[in-house]
Amino acid sequence: xxxxxxxxxxxxxxxFFQRLGRGNILFINILMGIPALLPRFGLLIQQIYxxxxxSLVIIFVSGLFVGMVLGLQGYNTLVxxxxxxxxxxxxxxxxxxxxxxxxxALLFAGRAxxxxxxxxxxxxxxxxxxxxxxxxxDPVRRVLAPRFLAGFxxxxxxAAIFSSVGVLGGYxxxxxxxxxxxxxxxxxxxxxxxxxxxxxxxxxxxxxFGVVCTWIAVFEGYDAVPTSxxxxxxxxxxxxxxxxAVLGLDFILTAxxxxxx
Amino acid sequence: xxxxxxxxLWVGLFVxxxxxxxxxxxxxxxxxxxxxxxxxxxxEARFEDASGLKVRSPVTMAGVTLGRVxxxxxxxxxxxxxxTMKIEEQYNKLPAGTSxxxxxxxxxxxxxxxxxxxxxxNPCEEEKLQAxxxxxxxxxxxxxxxxxxxxxxxxxxxxxxxxxxxKLIAQFVSSFMDSKDKESSDSK
Numbered sequence: 001x002x003x004x005x006x007x008x009x010x011x012x013x014x015x016f017f018q019r020l021g022r023g024n025i026l027f028i029n030i031l032m033g034i035p036a037l038l039p040r041f042g043l044l045i046q047q048i049y050x051x052x053x054x055s056l057v058i059i060f061v062s063g064l065f066v067g068m069v070l071g072l073q074g075y076n077t078l079v080x081x082x083x084x085x086x087x088x089x090x091x092x093x094x095x096x097x098x099x100x101x102x103x104x105a106l107l108f109a110g111r112a113x114x115x116x117x118x119x120x121x122x123x124x125x126x127x128x129x130x131x132x133x134x135x136x137x138d139p140v141r142r143v144l145a146p147r148f149l150a151g152f153x154x155x156x157x158x159a160a161i162f163s164s165v166g167v168l169g170g171y172x173x174x175x176x177x178x179x180x181x182x183x184x185x186x187x188x189x190x191x192x193x194x195x196x197x198x199x200x201x202x203x204x205x206x207x208x209f210g211v212v213c214t215w216i217a218v219f220e221g222y223d224a225v226p227t228s229x230x231x232x233x234x235x236x237x238x239x240x241x242x243x244x245a246v247l248g249l250d251f252i253l254t255a256x257x258x259x260x261x
Numbered sequence: 262x263x264x265x266x267x268x269x270l271w272v273g274l275f276v277x278x279x280x281x282x283x284x285x286x287x288x289x290x291x292x293x294x295x296x297x298x299x300x301x302x303x304x305e306a307r308f309e310d311a312s313g314l315k316v317r318s319p320v321t322m323a324g325v326t327l328g329r330v331x332x333x334x335x336x337x338x339x340x341x342x343x344x345t346m347k348i349e350e351q352y353n354k355l356p357a358g359t360s361x362x363x364x365x366x367x368x369x370x371x372x373x374x375x376x377x378x379x380x381x382x383n384p385c386e387e388e389k390l391q392a393x394x395x396x397x398x399x400x401x402x403x404x405x406x407x408x409x410x411x412x413x414x415x416x417x418x419x420x421x422x423x424x425x426x427x428k429l430i431a432q433f434v435s436s437f438m439d440s441k442d443k444e445s446s447d448s449k
Contacts, residue, residue: 042265045265045268045269045272046265046268048272048275048276049268049271049272049275052272052275052279053271053272053274053275056275056278085366085371092290096286096290153276154275154279156279156283157275157276157278157279157280157282157283158279160279160280160282160283160286161278161279161282163282163286163290164282164285164286164289164290165282167286167289167290181319181326181366183317183318183319183326183329184319184366184371186289186317187315187316187317187318187319187329187371188371189290190289190290190291190315190317191315191371193290193291194291195287195291198291199286199287199290199291202286203283
């Protein structure tokens with residue numbers, strides 16, 4: 001009885017490391033498959049459409065509302081110190097450094113990652129991937145690589161759109177509704193947001209999150225148990241693991257980027 | 262599935278929008294650029310101390326923003342800060358004797374330039390005053406009798422720079438010490 005639970009522990013540990021290994025091998029295979037994509041650009045375009053363009057609406061709307069809420073909350077706190085002129089800095093820094101990349105990655109995992117997993121998992125469950133292999137078409141190159149590359153390209157663009165829409169949302173609330181000086185909003189923002197330290201680091205974050213989210217999504221789909229239950233569990237895992245990975249990596253990246261100042 | 266041309270169009274638009282957002286973050290949100298888009302005229306003022314003033318800081322008169330600071334440079338000859346301000350075109354009747362001060366908005370707020378209207382005195386009126394003092398008839402020949410306004414390239418002569426907190430405290434402490442010294446010497 002006791003021995004059995006120890007065995008199960010060992011089994012789950014081995015499972016974990018096997019999955020990790022399979023994930024890494026898949027990652028390397030996908031990277032090797034990317035150069036072969038160049039002559040078949042249409043595949044990539046198709047995937048950017050389904051991963052990036054179709055996520056635009058949710059990113060746009062969430063960015064607007066996050067920015068507006070930041071404007072409102074920031075104003076209420078700052079006005080107590082008579083520092084409501086700094087609203088632009090608060091909104092822009094929190095969006096560009098943290099909320100832009102992180103919230104975009106979470107939404108991206110929910111909107112695009114889950115769809116990727118479900119699509120690939122279903123391809124596997126209906127043996128489309130096996131059929132491809134039978135026809136000597138490598139499914140990693142034909143199916144996974146374009147999706148991965150599409151996520152890698154779309155994510156930073158989505159994060160940039162999220163941040164700038166958020167800054168505009170904060171502007172509408174702060175300047176339009178609450179009467180913060182327009183020039184102070186922009187000038188304080190420009191004076192305190194550094195191009196290299198803040199904006200480029202935000203872009204780097206979003207690139208990392210994009211890679212991790214799409215990698216997880218693609219791997220979960222490819223590794224799913226080929227049943228309808230297996231696909232549903234893989235989809236759930238994609239969202240949960242992506243969210244955890246994004247939040248954990250965000251802490252590490254933040255500590256590396258903004259830690260020693 | 263949609264027509265592949267439509268898909269390509271959408272992807273193109275998406276990529277353009279993404280880069281436009283990045284561009285906006287770089288130019289509008291960060292300190293990469295300092296641009297202004299309003300019509301107006303530029304005036305110049307020299308300050309002993311322009312600390313805390315930034316490009317795009319507001320320029321106000323009577324609490325109303327009339328323009329923005331567009332450039333802050335240092336004059337190596339007089340060791341002063343030269344602040345160039347762009348005033349909106351509609352406010353083109355500011356008297357020539359206007360003075361400029363650097364104030365702070367709120368306790369922790371940013372610095373801004375406050376303009377105080379002065380006289381629109383012109384050489385004609387100066388001559389009249391001078392003549393009255395000297396008890397002679399004013400000689401208005403060849404003098405401009407229109408009121409003088411600030412215009413493109415005008416320089417503001419009367420200025421007062423930023424008040425730096427440390428300087429104020431130092432002043433206060435030294436005057437306080439002085440008065441103490443005085444008291445103690447008086448009591449002896």
